[in-house]
Amino acid sequence: MSTEEPKRPWEQQLKDAAAHLETDLKNVVKYINDEVVPDVRKNGSEALRSAAAELHRLAQRMDDHARRRQGGPNPPPPPGAPKP
Numbered sequence: 001m002s003t004e005e006p007k008r009p010w011e012q013q014l015k016d017a018a019a020h021l022e023t024d025l026k027n028v029v030k031y032i033n034d035e036v037v038p039d040v041r042k043n044g045s046e047a048l049r050s051a052a053a054e055l056h057r058l059a060q061r062m063d064d065h066a067r068r069r070q071g072g073p074n075p076p077p078p079p080g081a082p083k084p
Contacts, residue, residue, distance in 0.1 A: 007015075
């Protein structure tokens with residue numbers, strides 16, 4: 001004779017739902033790892049390069065502004081910089 005009580009219908013439904021959720025969660029994690037992460041890594045590096053270029057241009061403008069305030073000569077613009 002078993003010492004376990006028979007499960008109520010809602011308990012079985014809850015157990016089944018938990019099993020389905022676990023399977024779905026594993027599928028979501030696999031999708032993120034296989035599809036999303038590689039794309040973020042690829043595009044993330046491009047975004048960092050773009051941000052670095054913008055920060056470089058900002059630093060250059062700040063240096064130019066500081067030189068103008070001090071009355072020093074203006075340095076030549078960096079290669080590829082837009083004309084003022």
